Amino acid sequence: MQSDRDTAHPPKNRYADAPKRADWTIDQDWRSYGEAEHDRWNRLYARQIALLPGRACDEYLTALEALRLSRSGVPDFAELSRRLAALTGWSVVPVSGLVPDDVFFDHLAERRFPAGAFIRPEEELDYIEEPDVFHDVFGHVPLLANPVYARFLQAYGEGGRRALARGQLAELARLYWHTVEFGLIATPTGLRIFGAGILSSPAETMFSIEDSSPNRIAFDLERVMRTRYIIDDFQQSYFVIDSFQTLLDACYQDFGPIYDRLRAQPTLAPHELAPGDRIVTRGDFHYFRAKTAAA
Ligand code: HBI
Ligand code: FE
Numbered sequence: 051m052q053s054d055r056d057t058a059h060p061p062k063n064r065y066a067d068a069p070k071r072a073d074w075t076i077d078q079d080w081r082s083y084g085e086a087e088h089d090r091w092n093r094l095y096a097r098q099i100a101l102l103p104g105r106a107c108d109e110y111l112t113a114l115e116a117l118r119l120s121r122s123g124v125p126d127f128a129e130l131s132r133r134l135a136a137l138t139g140w141s142v143v144p145v146s147g148l149v150p151d152d153v154f155f156d157h158l159a160e161r162r163f164p165a166g167a168f169i170r171p172e173e174e175l176d177y178i179e180e181p182d183v184f185h186d187v188f189g190h191v192p193l194l195a196n197p198v199y200a201r202f203l204q205a206y207g208e209g210g211r212r213a214l215a216r217g218q219l220a221e222l223a224r225l226y227w228h229t230v231e232f233g234l235i236a237t238p239t240g241l242r243i244f245g246a247g248i249l250s251s252p253a254e255t256m257f258s259i260e261d262s263s264p265n266r267i268a269f270d271l272e273r274v275m276r277t278r279y280i281i282d283d284f285q286q287s288y289f290v291i292d293s294f295q296t297l298l299d300a301c302y303q304d305f306g307p308i309y310d311r312l313r314a315q316p317t318l319a320p321h322e323l324a325p326g327d328r329i330v331t332r333g334d335f336h337y338f339r340a341k342t343a344a345a
Contacts (some may be wrong), residue, residue: 157206
């Protein structure tokens with residue numbers, strides 16, 4: 051059913067003005083998606099799913115099947131949440147965009163993943179600033195079907211509440227960025243992707259796994275919490291975990307002493323290597339040198 055909005059020039063995010071509840075959730079109103087939006091989801095999905103076998107970790111690919119996320123258009127969050135809740139107790143709640151940190155952490159701590167309901171416009175198919183439904187649902191949601199990762203992200207939400215209380219948000223945001231968004235995992239058959247920011251981006255899917263440009267460094271909690279990140283381009287360093295259990299164990303400790311140690315240390319630039327790094331691959335930065343030369 052096509053609503054009466056101007057379909058020739060649809061707004062970038064038609065949920066931007068949707069009435070928000072106290073927890074910043076909105077109504078997805080799944081029946082309001084038009085054919086063009088469902089078709090765009092299907093094209094984004096088809097393009098990405100062709101690249102992921104052999105590059106995304108098995109836990110992600112298995113979960114994609116289990117949640118029946120496929121080419122049948124923008125998912126209905128209520129239906130998706132029923133499937134997800136049966137597996138790990140998580141649900142997907144619609145939001146219109148970024149929500150305040152405290153609201154975000156509260157949702158994660160209660161096993162609710164806030165996902166953007168809008169889908170990126172045609173002219174931003176390859177890169178979008180605000181998390182849209184493809185980044186959030188195709189990128190982030192599938193791994194919530196994995197019991198260990200599901201517990202990790204809930205622990206992250208609980209840690210976020212504590213970090214906010216201590217004013218230590220920057221370190222926690224780095225942990226999120228270098229794992230949940232851009233993390234790699236070592237497997238017996240080679241490096242695989244689990245970070246949502248990579249899984250929802252065709253170019254970074256190839257770059258993060260196959261390009262000689264970036265560093266790939268073994269995950270270490272304090273190292274990751276010290277390392278600044280890049281918002282609007284590929285990462286210069288990717289961190290590699292050996293299992294989701296490692297990530298979960300890292301979160302089940304009091305971050306207080308870590309924050310105290312980190313306060314005494316300078317942060318690290320995205321490309322920097324540090325003493326003690328277990329280097330998986332040392333980058334040659336050809337991608338960034340070319341960009342700097344071209345600038
Ligand atoms: N809100 N909807 C949404 N999605 C996010 O990923 C998000 C957010 N608010 C805050 C936030 N992320 C970050 O500040 C935290 O990861 C630290
Ligand atoms: Fe994200």
